[in-house]
Amino acid sequence: MRQLQRLARPAILTSKAGEWTQRYLEKRAQNTTLRPDSRQYAHREILDTLAAMSHRKCFYCEHLLDEDEYTVDHYVEVSEVPDKAFAWDNLYLSCRGCQGKLAEATVPRAECIDPCDAGIEPAEHLTFEHEVIRPQNDSQRGRQTIRKHKLDRGDLQLRRSRRLNLFNDTLIAIQRVQIQEGRQELTDDERALLRRFAEPEAPFSLMFRELLHAVL
Numbered sequence: 001m002r003q004l005q006r007l008a009r010p011a012i013l014t015s016k017a018g019e020w021t022q023r024y025l026e027k028r029a030q031n032t033t034l035r036p037d038s039r040q041y042a043h044r045e046i047l048d049t050l051a052a053m054s055h056r057k058c059f060y061c062e063h064l065l066d067e068d069e070y071t072v073d074h075y076v077e078v079s080e081v082p083d084k085a086f087a088w089d090n091l092y093l094s095c096r097g098c099q100g101k102l103a104e105a106t107v108p109r110a111e112c113i114d115p116c117d118a119g120i121e122p123a124e125h126l127t128f129e130h131e132v133i134r135p136q137n138d139s140q141r142g143r144q145t146i147r148k149h150k151l152d153r154g155d156l157q158l159r160r161s162r163r164l165n166l167f168n169d170t171l172i173a174i175q176r177v178q179i180q181e182g183r184q185e186l187t188d189d190e191r192a193l194l195r196r197f198a199e200p201e202a203p204f205s206l207m208f209r210e211l212l213h214a215v216l
Contacts, residue, residue: 001060001122001145002206004115007053009088010045017086024085035078036085042072050093055201058095059115060149061156064203065095073099075114080104089116097156098149107148113141128207131160160204167197167208171215191216 020040028034047070050059057064059073073094076084084090092115101107113122125142127134133151135142146152174190186194194215197208 001062001113001115001126001151002054002200003118003121004053004059005118006089006116007049010043010049012043012045013086013088016040017088020086021083025082028082038072041074041086041091042070046072046091047093050091054093057093057203058098059092060094060098060101061151062204062206063095063097063156063159065093069095071096071099073101075116076109077104092116097153098151100150102148102150107144109148111141111144112148113145122206123209126206128160128210131157131164131207133160133207160207163197163204163207164211167194167211170194170197186216 020036024034024036047067050072051065051070053059071094073092074084075090075092078085113120113125115122120141122145123136125136125139125145127136127142133146133156135146170193174186174193177190178184178186194212196202198205198212202208
């Protein structure tokens with residue numbers, strides 16, 4: 001999870017959110033279990049803007065998403081606050097695994113990291129032991145975030161492990177060149193190559209920000 005800056009509201013929401021919300025609330029008055037129309041809140045323009053915010057990664061786990069994996073998560077569940085069904089600040093790009101987050105009654109949002117909250121730096125609350133995510137300095141907020149979004153689930157650990165293997169292969173290749181050339185210091189190009197793993201566009205970049213502190 002990285003801190004994200006929300007982009008300007010898509011034009012489709014500026015023109016349609018009020019109308020969509022009113023129609024949804026009218027229908028929901030007849031059926032309180034009714035969900036909003038995903039063709040509206042997951043409109044192509046909305047998806048593209050959310051993807052641009054996170055460099056096509058899940059807002060929560062940083063898994064790099066193919067377009068057919070894009071899903072829109074309501075940060076505040078519609079069952080809790082129906083009025084926010086089409087609120088721009090309530091729409092997050094999510095993978096399907098993170099979309100299945102624990103309910104508010106089980107793990108309150110206020111106890112977790114909101115990646116769009118400029119006042120909370122995820123790195124102060126989350127860290128990694130190899131591919132396993134952990135609370136940083138026993139952070140309760142970090143612990144609850146992991147729990148709410150199931151950031152320690154097996155599929156994520158496998159993806160992070162594969163990315164770590166690629167990093168290790170890159171590092172080994174660099175070290176071989178260093179031995180051949182009889183030097184210990186990294187070149188600027190080698191440093192840049194390793195830093196790519198921690199760039200915002202890279203999957204699981206928070207994990208590599210932590211790792212690169214020990215390498216560079």
